[in-house]
Amino acid sequence: MKVRVLLSVWLYTILAVICEVYAAESISSVVTAASVVIIFALSQAAAVVLFYMDLREEPGSLILMVIIPIMFLAGLLISVVASLG
């Protein structure tokens, strides 16, 4: 059962990579291509964190400890982009 989960995650990550390549090549608008690609990347990261690193099975406080730096990074990215005017 667990092996099937791991296998599916593996296949998904490979599929996601192929989709990213296809999206980057075929979508003409840079912004749209970038958004699609980033979403795929985030989904791969989420799959790895949840199923390879088993974050779902860890205490909630650990999940919080992982989310905090991501929030800070989001703040940094938003402000940096906003500062470009």
Added chain:
Amino acid sequence: MFSGLLTVPPTTATFDFLFNWYLVSAIIAGGFVIGLLLFFSVKYRAKEGAPPASKGPESIWIVVAVIVIMGGALGAAGYQSFASQTNILIPNSPNSVTIMVTGFQWGWNFTYPNGHFAIDNLTVPVGQDVILNITSRDVYHEFGITMLAVKEDAIPGKVNQLWFEMPNPGIYVDAIHCFQLCGIGHSFMIANLTAVSQASWNSWMSSG
């Protein structure tokens, strides 16, 4: 606070008002808290016949009061700060003068609309809005005229703007300084501000 000038320039007046607002708030707040601290220290010092130590009054309302009072004072100060943003926002005046300022190691180059340039001496007309486009040729400098309460970073590859209006003619020696460490000549990036009458300015501008 800075003038000693005949008519206070608008940017300076805005700054002075805002500064005084913050100063009075700070003195009241700081004086109250430090005074309370010293008062309690004296009142509750260990001495003969004093009652034994015990917990004092503690209530969530104290925290609420602190939040409300501080929030109110900060909100008022912040509001005044927002209202003073005319100092930062470049006005859309019809007859403003725009001068290019380029900081370099180690001096200020002022390039005027007529193409002339001067080093370390900024000449401006009295009574007209002056807009400065500020940049740098090499490293990070900072262009500031304290008596006019204006200052902006001079960053290579970028142009920052500030504005002021100078109502009093005269030569103001060393009115302009560099406020960002930029190498060994940083201390000497000093410039004069010269305010001339509109007539002299116009004749100089048209002399080509």
Added chain:
Amino acid sequence: MGATAWLRRWVTTTNHKDIGLLYLFTALYFGMAGGALSLLIRVQLSVPNNNFLSAIYYDQAVTMHGLIMIFWFLSPLAVGFFNYLVPLQIGAKDLAFPRLNALSYWFFLSGGILAIASFFVPGGSAASGWTTYQPLSSPAFQPGPGPTLAYVGLLLLAVSVTLGSVNIITSILWMRAKGMGLTKLPMFTWFALFTTGAMLYAFPTLIAAFALNASDRIIGTSFFSSPAVLSIPGIDPSILWDDLFWFFGHPEVYIVLLPAFGVIADIIPSFTGRPLAGRNWILISTALVVLPLSFGVWMHHMFLTGIPVTLQDSFDISTEAISIPFGIIIIAFVLSLVRGRIQFKTPFLFVLGAVVLFIIGGLMGVFLSSPVLDRVFNGSYFVVSHFHYVMVGATIFGLFAAIYYWLPRMTGRMYNETLGRVHFLISFVGFNVLYAPMMLLSDMPRRIFTYPNTGDLGIVNEIATIGAFVFVLAQTLLAYNVVHTWFRGTPSGPNPWGSKDLEWTSDAEARTPAVSGEIAPRGGWIGQLSAATPSGGAGVVPVSAEGHAGHASIRPFALGVGVTLFFLGVPFYPSMGGIGTMVIGALVVFYTMISWARDDLRERFSVPDEGEERFPFAGLPKVKLGMWVFLSSEVILFGTLIAAYLYLREAVVGWPLASSIHNIPLGTANTIILLSSGFTMAMAVYSIKKGDQKALLLWLAATFVLGSVFMGIKLSEWSDLTSAGFSITSANPLYQLVASAYYFLVGLHGAHVTAGLIVMVYLMKKTLSGTYTKDSHGAIENFALYWAFVDIVWCFIFPLFYLL
């Protein structure tokens, strides 16, 4: 005790009290160095048009004064107290990772040695301010090995801090004694947790920023430098540096300040005889408002950089908001005096002084939160006054209070009270004479080495200089008091302050038998006990001597030596001396790491007992918690670098599309290979969880092979790219920049992969000897976490560099 035995003790110790003392004394030394620099500065500024220090020496003094005081004095002093007191306060025998603790200290010292060494190389030290603005700090405008040494020293210190914060956080969360629930933690330990938590998330950005800077200076990348790159339309190295530096820099100032608040919170009850008022409010304000918000105010250092006014307004609001929790904390401190019976002993006097000075300095900060007011104050002595009030006034007075307060605990002797009070009085007066007049100097720019004889500049500066000398000379009273107390103080008894905290009341050391290497006070001396003499002999038992697991190890010290040698040589590459020093250093590092691994293989180091109170991390093994803590800081490291890369791409005009540079099919295949190695590693964990050692070995080997293929393909990609002209020395400045970004980020990731491969060899060796079983395979799971993280980072780097 012979001299060699004494020396051996200090270089092999991993005991938290010993390391705490090492930190304290080393930090005080650096404080004196920074203080000497400050006196040089004040002498030069005492009169107009002075020529005591020329501009270049003045700039170096000002720069290194800032760096040394902040990074090698204030924070390490606090860390010394954390080391000594946190295990005592939580009832643990030591910190979670003792050798890592020692390593943190030696890296701290190593970085400091490099920083001081920077003065003595040709060209002198860094001279661009502690804020290291770009492009002034780049090789184009500040060439030479000295600044590079200082910056590399800072990188080492940042690594030390990261390791230390992982250690302390894991300890507080996981090593508490039975009954020490989180709600019972003393305030000092709480603030230790807050401080190290902030360090964990702030320092990776510092590492990122200074790594990019060091890369420019050492390798020749072009993030901030080369006038040619400055000519690229849209390039903005100054703003990029500002964002990176201040995203770290603002939390940093709270990292410096918070330990002092923890000290104040622990000290007040001891001298008022009543408990702290509003304890929970202080904790909630700090944890839930100050800490998160501290990462959201940094652009108030950038008001004048040309960011949109709306952004300035947002940071005006967030900066004002952060003063509210501080108001709550200060009011709580003030109310803690009510109905007390206050004794004005020296620690309490310093606490009072710290609170008063914090109020003044903090209020000055509110002025600086307004973009309009900042137009006058930015870059002037008003700012200098503000941050010295909070960094010296609040922080140092708080840490001085800590020295007096805990000296009896560390030495068993009481300091001289009268001398302490005189020290306080003179320090307080001298401090204010030094910094109060500066509030008036908003027209005097910072970091000028001299000024003309106009207005009040001369007289104000002269008064400040007098204050400086009074303040610095007063510290001799502290030094004398500490030394005299240590050797000849009257015994203080176990709890002179009548405190209820565990570091005073626990007699745990008296009850547990001495273990070799344990530290225990005996008759006022702090001696190291040996197993052979349980009641207080003076033997030192290093790891290899007696064949059983000890508590001492030479490896951290040796690693520190190797790293120091290596980085001393780096700025002098490619000269013979530079290369030679680097080689020797590298050899020492390799040998030490292999020896460390062998120590582990032969289980020569005894790890301290586990704690019993682990909420909210019960059920999580200690090393796994440590690994998660470490990985959450790596998120910030890579995230900041990716943010920097995105900034560059957005700002620069004409950035080439990835498809014009990279071999996309090859990159895609390589990505699939790396992601597959993530799968094989997960299968390895799955196997050992079922107890299948053979399968574990096979899956580990598969992961190793896939990872190695990934690196092999990467290296061949790089060789193709460089021979096609895509390198940091490319003729086109734009491509220099693009190449810099690519090689740096992909290289950093590759270094992480390589480190993982090396660890895998060690893991496979241990698997072969049958170490890992169904119930005991922590190392495999922890490594799998690391490897999965490395995969995740690549999931973002691949599209950003190869596809877009």
